[in-house]
Amino acid sequence: MMLKAMLGEAWLAMGANRLRTALTMLGMVIGVGAVVIMMAIGQGAQYAVQQTISTMGSNLFIVLSGSFTAAGVRSGSAGGPTLNVADAEAIAELDGVVNVAPTHQGRRQLVYGSQNWSANVIGTTPPYLEARAWTIASGAAFGDSDVRSATRVALIGKTTAQNLFGDENPVGKTMRIQQNPFIVIGVLGSKGQNLDGNDQDDTVIIPLTTAQRKVFGTPFLGSVRMIMVQADSADNMQRVMDATSSLLRQRHRLREGVPDDFFMRNLAAAAESEAETTRTMSILLGAIASISLLVGGIGIMNIMLVSVTERTREIGIRMAIGARQKDILTQFLLEAVMISFAGCLLGLFLGLAIALAINAFTGMVIVISGTAALVAFAVAATVGIFFGWYPARKAAQLDPIEALRYQ
Amino acid sequence: MEPVIRVVGLGKSYETAAGLFPALKGVDLEVRPGEFIAIMGPSGSGKSTFMNLLGCLDTPSSGDYFLAGQNVAHMDKDALAVLRNRTLGFVFQGFNLLPRMSLQDNVALPLVYSGADKETRRAAAREMLDKVGLGKYADSLPSRISGGQQQRVAIARALVNKPHLILADEPTGNLDSHTSEEIMALFSELNREGITVVLVTHEQDIAAHAKRQVRFLDGHIVSDQLTEAVPA
Numbered sequence: 001m002m003l004k005a006m007l008g009e010a011w012l013a014m015g016a017n018r019l020r021t022a023l024t025m026l027g028m029v030i031g032v033g034a035v036v037i038m039m040a041i042g043q044g045a046q047y048a049v050q051q052t053i054s055t056m057g058s059n060l061f062i063v064l065s066g067s068f069t070a071a072g073v074r075s076g077s078a079g080g081p082t083l084n085v086a087d088a089e090a091i092a093e094l095d096g097v098v099n100v101a102p103t104h105q106g107r108r109q110l111v112y113g114s115q116n117w118s119a120n121v122i123g124t125t126p127p128y129l130e131a132r133a134w135t136i137a138s139g140a141a142f143g144d145s146d147v148r149s150a151t152r153v154a155l156i157g158k159t160t161a162q163n164l165f166g167d168e169n170p171v172g173k174t175m176r177i178q179q180n181p182f183i184v185i186g187v188l189g190s191k192g193q194n195l196d197g198n199d200q201d202d203t204v205i206i207p208l209t210t211a212q213r214k215v216f217g218t219p220f221l222g223s224v225r226m227i228m229v230q231a232d233s234a235d236n237m238q239r240v241m242d243a244t245s246s247l248l249r250q251r252h253r254l255r256e257g258v259p260d261d262f263f264m265r266n267l268a269a270a271a272e273s274e275a276e277t278t279r280t281m282s283i284l285l286g287a288i289a290s291i292s293l294l295v296g297g298i299g300i301m302n303i304m305l306v307s308v309t310e311r312t313r314e315i316g317i318r319m320a321i322g323a324r325q326k327d328i329l330t331q332f333l334l335e336a337v338m339i340s341f342a343g344c345l346l347g348l349f350l351g352l353a354i355a356l357a358i359n360a361f362t363g364m365v366i367v368i369s370g371t372a373a374l375v376a377f378a379v380a381a382t383v384g385i386f387f388g389w390y391p392a393r394k395a396a397q398l399d400p401i402e403a404l405r406y407q
Numbered sequence: 408m409e410p411v412i413r414v415v416g417l418g419k420s421y422e423t424a425a426g427l428f429p430a431l432k433g434v435d436l437e438v439r440p441g442e443f444i445a446i447m448g449p450s451g452s453g454k455s456t457f458m459n460l461l462g463c464l465d466t467p468s469s470g471d472y473f474l475a476g477q478n479v480a481h482m483d484k485d486a487l488a489v490l491r492n493r494t495l496g497f498v499f500q501g502f503n504l505l506p507r508m509s510l511q512d513n514v515a516l517p518l519v520y521s522g523a524d525k526e527t528r529r530a531a532a533r534e535m536l537d538k539v540g541l542g543k544y545a546d547s548l549p550s551r552i553s554g555g556q557q558q559r560v561a562i563a564r565a566l567v568n569k570p571h572l573i574l575a576d577e578p579t580g581n582l583d584s585h586t587s588e589e590i591m592a593l594f595s596e597l598n599r600e601g602i603t604v605v606l607v608t609h610e611q612d613i614a615a616h617a618k619r620q621v622r623f624l625d626g627h628i629v630s631d632q633l634t635e636a637v638p639a
Contacts, residue, residue: 005519016507317503320464321564322492322520324485400464404503 010335013307021339024303027296028343028383029350032376034289036351036368039376041358042282043367049278053271055191055200057132059098059231061241063091063248065224066262082261084222085208087251088125091229094243096236101128102224104211110164110204112175117163119156121177121204123211124228129155131230134205139171139186142207150209154182157201158190180214182206237268290379296343297383304336304391315395316403329396336388337381344380348373409476411572411603412438412461417470418626419456430456432626433470438605440571443598445614446607448623455576457623458607462497462574463487475571492520496565498575498606502557504549504564510536511545514564521568535563539593555586562593566602573597575606579613591616 014021065083085102092100103124110117122128125147129136134155142153154175161170170184191200206215208224231240241264248262308315315328352368359366419431431453438444448454459465460472463479466487471480475494479487491497504513515532523531536542539559541552549557558578565573575594579587587610595616598604608614615634622630 005525012507313503314505317505318516318520319488320462320491320497320499320503321517322488322568324488324520326485327488327520401459404464404499 025343027299029347031293031296032347033351038285038289039372040355040366042285044365045278048365060267063227064263088227096240099127099131099230101228112164119160123208135189137187137189147207152182153185155186155205157203159201297387301387308395312406319400325396332392337384340384410437413473415471443604443618445617452623453626454623495572496570500577500580539563572603
């Protein structure tokens, strides 16, 4: 029997009971639609996390000055001045280290004209900008000479610029931090939120020496609270961290058995676990949506079984005038596949529409990939053939005489 | 001439709750081309079982059945389907048209299974509908025409692949006597054109149209005689 004639007959059979066909299709529509929506949301979440991670800078870890014990009183982490600039310079000499930046940060009040604003002030050295992947939107960054001579210059983030300067161009303006005048020499490129949800653009970056002398003060000249280190690759991370640890123990003359007087924290690991979480969520969403696809497939099988029973006599007539088993099999299989294909197509459009609506109304990041659509389509076709096979086979194996006698 | 149908010791038994029930007990029969045979007998005499075997709808438990020289007794289901499609035409008591298809599509259906293209199917179906006098209803559904007309459509469907043999199982069983006469006249006409006709009936006046009457009783042939056909 020719495929074209069979397609026509399948179409006719689908049209014979429109409501039932539509309801059967609805199962597939919802299944495929759910898969498309869930995949769009899951991939969107993954994309958003990856974006955030890429703004953080890659392969980073920080060394915090550690606790020390004085007269039995233990300070917390970063409780005492156990790290200094010389430590940072020594770490920079290690193999596999790309950037090292001693930093000192805290919230301080900024004043410009009649405006004031509180922002996160970071005192550091130029490698910091590279390690954290900061870009300069306008103006220029400060250099090593600014750090050496403790000049009062500042780079400000987008949020800080808007709140303090409004529509004015901040570059070249003078603002005050802790009564000290600073010239704004550049505006940083926007980064958005970090993984904790803090606005990374509400930031002021100034030379480390200036920060220590004019803004934060420091118990010993050259001591720092934190050193940020960037390794050259993710594979080298652990090796560089171990080397840093032994270097610092040696420099701090810590004997065997004496605990570290510093802490190390792997920022990449935190980001990785965040990415892993969203990936897991994405897979979970897809899996749950797939269940509805399965339920839709079972719906098709159910209706096809009813259809075969209802049309037993028709099958008998067709056999009596010369339909072979494979003709009957093809006819019913084609019907199931057509229903699932049509349902899949509608589901695809419905899913896309809803995903776009979610994006439009909530601003949630969604990613629509052709692969996802293709996978949904392939799955729908498979579901149609898989769940259509049993009823079609049942129809094809009917005995012509018994089928003809069926009332 | 080679017989169209030759059955030798044909038997058929059914499994029942009471055990194996023999519906047909070793039947021998030869049908030559151009014959018009009425198979008669009371209910349960085995005539319908015999007809299903002749129509390749069922396979015998014993014996041999040669259809146009081929032994079909041991053929598989798909080979039998091809024979039903090309070698013979079957007419049922209950017409058995597909209710959702137009008369033309109903008549053309056997051609779909023999792989004819759309244009050939349309033309052949038209020709056969014209032959049985229903060409003007080609696009109607079966439910829109009378029982006698539906049986004519069924005959057109049986003829569409140009078989040399028409088998009819009580073709007038659901029709009134006037319409029955018309249908029988159509069979007589087809027989005059050279088509071999075998029909099952239990009515004497229907059987009277045939040239040869075969009587069944309890799974055996009890009489086989030539008659003078009543002029149509």
